[in-house]
Amino acid sequence: MIRIVILAGCVSQHGAFAPVVSPQRRLALPAATTSAHGNEDEPERERRRRRSARAQSRLSDKTIDGRRVSARRLSSSSSPPPPPPSSDRSKLAEDTQSERCGYCGELFDSRLSLFRHLRDDDYCRALALSDPAVSVPLVRMPAAKHQETSRFPGLHLARNKHKQHAHKRLHRCGYCGLKFNTRSKLFRHLREDNACRKLAISHGMPLENPYRSQSILRHVYGDILLAGCIVLYRKMGRPAPTKRTFRTGCVYTNDALLNKYQVVLVRNQGGRGGFPKGKVETTDRTLLSAALRETWEEAGLGPGQLHVLPSWAADEIHKLENVAETKAKDDDDDDDVEGDADDIEEEEEEEEDDDDLPASATPDETRFSENAACVDVKEITGRFGKRARYFVCAIVDPDSDDVIKRPASTRAVALTSTNDLDGDIEMVKWYRAPEAIRELGAKRRTALRRAIAIHELYFERLSRGDGHQDDDDDISNASRPRR
Structure with a gap:
């Protein structure tokens, strides 16, 4: 038998060939046979052995991630030795595959x-x-030279892990409900020519920055921000507010608010009064109509029982507040003391006549006027949750076209959840005014007082026959839902 030793070497700087003996075991070739194919296959077998030896010599001296790679550690200790040399072609091909996987038994011609x-x-x-004896870095493959990223083992597992937590960072479109990974993709979706773009434009939303829509809506419909779906019922026999109430900087004091109105909170969450929020549906023509529709559903009222208060009423209230604050700074201390004494006397008189609604009472047990201020919330799109848009409305008699000339109704408005299309109302009930006010924060309580003043000023102007009728008609038409 002829033994052939294959040497692998390199050319030095001086041009001399420096042979390097491979540390692997020497490869043995069987003796030449007299078969007809023996002479033809000898060069091919020799080239294959040389290529395998060069690959083994490169990998044997190479360290990956600071650890030396050993082919024997990858091969199972119990793997059978290579088959003995034979003249059969299949035996020769199997002999060239010198590396065996210790887990599945498959043979390979090189360690690579x-x-x-x-x-x-x-x-x-x-x-x-899971095998501590394996030192090959199997977790991540080396990055390719001409590729930005490379696939690595376990990539599908990482993708599944990413999908499980991706919903926490998704940005949802408020119109169609589609989810996007980034805000830029959401804005790009809103800028495309689709139904969401038409709805966004009709709502006055600048597509370059949807978060600016809040300032635009406040400019169009007035700065009216309240705490949630609240219905204010004016008590029978209570006088209308006067300009004196604006002197303190806030429209109503807590006592005056409790004495004049009953507050109803819709829905109950964990024993506390909740503030439900809404969503723009495809049938909503404008954001205002969406807010009104949510008010109908969540306040248990019909579409014909609502009337929108215009923005000019809010502007008038802000002017009066600014004038009142300016005058309050110029008042003397004596005037302030007299005003406080008068306020105390008025509050004592009102407390004597006050008949707050008991907690167990129903609408049939107490009569209310149907004039009220209703508010609701709607988000267009938000990154950190829903952003509120509140609108103050007035409950009107659906059988009467004229809001002012209709007779004062003695029938209490019945609250029901039959109009709730979203199914997000857990309970509809009546609250006592003190309990409802305590649910509100200081900022929202101030906005609630301002809404009451806007409501009173609006109906006072209508009763005197002042202008702004065209604006009222436009807002009322915009608030009607599409049939």
Whole structure:
């Protein structure tokens, strides 16, 4: 038998050839046979052996991630030795595959092919990762030279992990409900020619920055921000507010608010009064109509029982507040003391005549006027949750076209959840005014007082026959839903 030793070397700087003996075991070739194919296959077998020896010599002296790679550690200790040399062609081909996977038993002609197999095969990779004797970096493959990113074993597992937590960072479109990973993709979706773009334009939303829509809506419909779906019922026999109430900087004091109105909160969450929010539906023509529709559903009222208060009423209230604050700074201390004494006397008189609604009472037990201020919330789109848009409305008699000339109704407005299309109302009930006010914060309580003043000023102007009728008609038409 002829033994051939294959040497691998390199050319030095001086041009001399420096042979390097491979640390692997010497490869043995069987003796030449007299078969007809023996002479033809000898060069091919020799080239294959040289290529395998060069790959083994490169990998044997290479360290990956600071650890020396050993092919024997990858091969199973119990793997059978290579088959003895034979003249059969299949035996010769099997003899050239000197590396065997210790997990599945598959043979490979080089250590590089074995490494690639361990990285690509799911079964063998899982076993290799759990085997402490394996020192090959199977978790991540080296990045390609001409690629920005490279695939690595376990990529599908990482994608599944990302999908499980991706919903926490999604940005949802308030019109169609589609989810996007980034705000830029959401804005791009709103700028496209689709139904969401038409709805956004009809709502006055600048597509370059949807978050500016709040300032635009406040400019169009007035600065009216309240705490949630609240219905204010004016008590029978209570006088209308006067300009004196604006001197303190806030429209109503807590006592005056409790004495004049009953407050109803819709829905109950964990024993506390909740403030439900809404969503723009495809049938809503404008944001205002969406807010009114949510008020109908969540306040248990019909569409014909609502009337929108215009923005000019809010502007008048702000002017009066500014004038009142200016005058309050110029008042003397004596005037302030006299005013406080008068306020105390008025509050004592009102407390004597006050008949607050008991907690167990129903609408049939107490009569109310149907004039009220209703508010509701709607988000267009938000990154950190829903952003509120509140609108003050007035409950009107659906059988009467004229809001002012209709007779004062003695029938209490019945609250029901039959109009709730979203199914988000847990309970509809009546609240006592003190309990409802305590649910509100200081900022929202101030906005509630301002809404009452806007409501009173609006109906006072209508009763005197002042202008702004065209504005009222435009807002009322915009608030009607599409049939």
